Amino acid sequence: MPLFQGQRCAVTGASGSLGRALLHALHRQGAIPVALSSSPGPIRLQDGDQELEIETIAWKVGEEEALRPQLESLQLLVINHGINRMGARDAQSTADSLEVNLSSALRLMELFLQSAQPGDGRELWVNTSEAEVNPAFSPLYEISKRALGQLVSLRRIDAVCTVRRLVLGPFRSALNPYGFMRASGVAAAVLRQAAAGRELIIVSPNPLTWLLMPLTCWGRERYYRWFTQRPGQ
Numbered sequence: 001m002p003l004f005q006g007q008r009c010a011v012t013g014a015s016g017s018l019g020r021a022l023l024h025a026l027h028r029q030g031a032i033p034v035a036l037s038s039s040p041g042p043i044r045l046q047d048g049d050q051e052l053e054i055e056t057i058a059w060k061v062g063e064e065e066a067l068r069p070q071l072e073s074l075q076l077l078v079i080n081h082g083i084n085r086m087g088a089r090d091a092q093s094t095a096d097s098l099e100v101n102l103s104s105a106l107r108l109m110e111l112f113l114q115s116a117q118p119g120d121g122r123e124l125w126v127n128t129s130e131a132e133v134n135p136a137f138s139p140l141y142e143i144s145k146r147a148l149g150q151l152v153s154l155r156r157i158d159a160v161c162t163v164r165r166l167v168l169g170p171f172r173s174a175l176n177p178y179g180f181m182r183a184s185g186v187a188a189a190v191l192r193q194a195a196a197g198r199e200l201i202i203v204s205p206n207p208l209t210w211l212l213m214p215l216t217c218w219g220r221e222r223y224y225r226w227f228t229q230r231p232g233q
């Protein structure tokens, strides 16, 4: 049976290339897609000659707490929004990259983890990037995505729900106009790997990503388990 049939599945960064592709792929396998978007207006998707209007929840970075009730109604949350201030190293771009790519993602992650109950089958997916282990030729992007990846490794240790990490190579979008994969193909591959039970989901033609990501996640998790305690101990 396809994952999440008849269940509410939300994606942040919903108006972007991968956001739309994930919503479309979720819809096609019978889930109820929910868009979390900082852009005005409802998200509409083209499904053959039919236009689908997706339930769209407006939010802004910094206003994650207001989403608490909506997050509780979701079976799946995909944290997918992101920015890439390519070539920048000024104070504002640094602050924006950390706020959008790291802090807001972390706040949403914590809200979702707090609302999960053992055995409820809910899932959190976090889209980091293969920039976790490879150069993206964009230092602020790498710094913010690496820190997000490290915190996913740390916080998933005590998570009661399934946490999957999406590690994606370059696909074409506003964030990366030079990407050579297509967002629709990437989204389909993500859902296939999730259905196969993978928690580390890699979609990349780069063999280094396939080699380094599992090693990095394994090493990080051992290190974090050795040097931290379970909350409340």
Ligand SMILES: NC(=O)c1ccc[n+]([C@@H]2O[C@H](COP(=O)([O-])OP(=O)(O)OC[C@H]3O[C@@H](n4cnc5c(N)ncnc54)[C@H](OP(=O)(O)O)[C@@H]3O)[C@@H](O)[C@H]2O)c1
Residues within 6 Å of the ligand: 012, 013, 014, 015, 016, 017, 018, 019, 036, 037, 038, 039, 060, 061, 080, 081, 082, 083, 100, 127, 128, 129, 130, 167, 168, 169, 170, 171, 172, 173, 174, 175, 176, 179
């Ligand atoms: N493209 C690539 O090559 C690539 C590779 C690896 C990983 N990724 C990751 O994949 C994710 C999706 O990227 P994409 O390539 O699909 O890019 P995209 O088309 O630019 O979509 C990113 C979306 O993030 C949301 N966003 C942007 N600025 C925001 C802000 N200040 N506050 C809140 N939301 C904001 C916007 O959606 P709303 O307007 O709906 O909020 C935007 O459409 C990102 O996390 C990116 O880092 C991309």
